[in-house]
Amino acid sequence: MNVAERDLLDVNQLINLFDVEKLAAERMTPMAYEYVASGAADEFTLRWNRQALDSIKLNTRVLVDVSRIDTRVSLFGLDLAYPILVAPTAYHRTMHPEGELATARGAGAAEALYVVSSFTNTPLSEIASVATQPLWFQLYVSDDREQTKALVQEAEAQGCRALCVTVDTPVAGVRNRQQRVNFAMPEGIRTPHMADAFALTKSLTWKDVDWLQSFAKIPILLKGILNSDDAELAIQAGVSGIIVSNHGGRNLDTVPATIEALPRIAERVNKRVPVLMDGGIRRGTDVVKAIALGANAVLVGKPICFGLACGGADGVAKVLTILRTELELAMALTGKATLTDIDQSVIWR
Numbered sequence: 001m002n003v004a005e006r007d008l009l010d011v012n013q014l015i016n017l018f019d020v021e022k023l024a025a026e027r028m029t030p031m032a033y034e035y036v037a038s039g040a041a042d043e044f045t046l047r048w049n050r051q052a053l054d055s056i057k058l059n060t061r062v063l064v065d066v067s068r069i070d071t072r073v074s075l076f077g078l079d080l081a082y083p084i085l086v087a088p089t090a091y092h093r094t095m096h097p098e099g100e101l102a103t104a105r106g107a108g109a110a111e112a113l114y115v116v117s118s119f120t121n122t123p124l125s126e127i128a129s130v131a132t133q134p135l136w137f138q139l140y141v142s143d144d145r146e147q148t149k150a151l152v153q154e155a156e157a158q159g160c161r162a163l164c165v166t167v168d169t170p171v172a173g174v175r176n177r178q179q180r181v182n183f184a185m186p187e188g189i190r191t192p193h194m195a196d197a198f199a200l201t202k203s204l205t206w207k208d209v210d211w212l213q214s215f216a217k218i219p220i221l222l223k224g225i226l227n228s229d230d231a232e233l234a235i236q237a238g239v240s241g242i243i244v245s246n247h248g249g250r251n252l253d254t255v256p257a258t259i260e261a262l263p264r265i266a267e268r269v270n271k272r273v274p275v276l277m278d279g280g281i282r283r284g285t286d287v288v289k290a291i292a293l294g295a296n297a298v299l300v301g302k303p304i305c306f307g308l309a310c311g312g313a314d315g316v317a318k319v320l321t322i323l324r325t326e327l328e329l330a331m332a333l334t335g336k337a338t339l340t341d342i343d344q345s346v347i348w349r
């Protein structure tokens with residue numbers, strides 16, 4: 001059996017996103033699996049992201065016409081088929097030989113927007129050449145601000161439609177599981193847009209946000225906001241959007257689940273800018289809960305990596321399609337035909 005045949009066989013076995021992780025655990029090198037699956041330190045936040053979503057109950061309404069479910073959402077003038085984005089994750093060639101090219105093809109096949117990581121193993125120009133859906137770019141600011149400026153300009157030149165500036169990683173978290181497997185980039189795999197992981201700047205401040213906005217031609221979102229005061233400062237700074245994220249539980253352990261942080265932030269933002277959210281989204285019902293509590297859209301990280309590892313582009317597309325289908329079912333079963341119908345009343349209190 002060749003790699004393509006094995007990939008296809010695997011993809012057909014995937015029924016839900018937990019299956020994807022299970023299969024990926026068997027399929028990936030221990031180093032790659034531990035890199036993707038691990039959280040920071042004791043992994044409280046990693047688990048809370050899931051537990052907090054699971055503990056929210058849904059309130060259904062019956063006898064609503066749900067013969068036409070409409071999941072479309074518009075962000076910064078982009079019309080998305082459904083409110084689920086591919087979160088930026090690093091190092092896709094450690095997960096599948098085709099790396100980010102497979103991710104872009106899979107996202108394209110599933111009509112999803114892909115946020116490319118600064119730590120892509122594939123040049124942005126190559127990703128852009130295979131993408132059939134819009135791309136955004138996730139920016140890590142380096143100590144070398146000229147390099148950062150050039151990277152923003154490259155993202156713009158390659159047609160990226162927004163910039164997600166990650167603000168929750170002045171340093172990477174305590175990654176004990178990655179330490180145990182001595183995580184390192186395998187021979188021959190590079191990060192063409194970043195020197196190395198130690199290039200992340202520790203001196204990023206609101207001044208840099210002003211600086212980025214002084215020359216960026218595309219909307220800027222701040223990724224990694226967990227506090228409503230920071231959300232307010234972000235809006236005062238003039239950013240176009242906010243991503244509520246705890247980095248998938250990978251940075252500071254014991255910060256709250258994102259679904260717990262979301263309502264306060266959404267209330268404070270009060271629709272002045274779009275609010276996106278990630279962390280633990282694994283079911284269509286999770287997407288409904290996030291939208292009900294104030295998110296315009298969600299991003300998915302680890303399941304995309306696992307889908308990529310299981311089946312390349314087909315695996316990525318499968319993960320997105322499962323989640324999209326589950327979202328449509330959850331909307332029909334809660335009696336919400338459109339995303340704007342999903343409000344707080346869908347949460348059982």
Ligand SMILES: Cc1cc2nc3c(=O)[nH]c(=O)nc-3n(C[C@H](O)[C@H](O)[C@H](O)COP(=O)(O)O)c2cc1C
Nearest residue numbers: 036087088089090117166247248278279280301302
């Ligand atoms: C393997 C991996 C690599 C990641 N790399 C990045 C990155 O390069 N930049 C970034 O802003 N966030 C990165 N993240 C965080 C994700 O963008 C996202 O916030 C998180 O994975 C969402 O949680 P989920 O994995 O539970 O869906 C990474 C996450 C994972 C799992």
Ligand SMILES: O=C(O)C(=O)c1ccccc1
Nearest residue numbers: 090119169172197247250
């Ligand atoms: O692994 C991560 O979560 C991440 O964001 C990162 C940080 C530094 C280098 C590569 C990825």
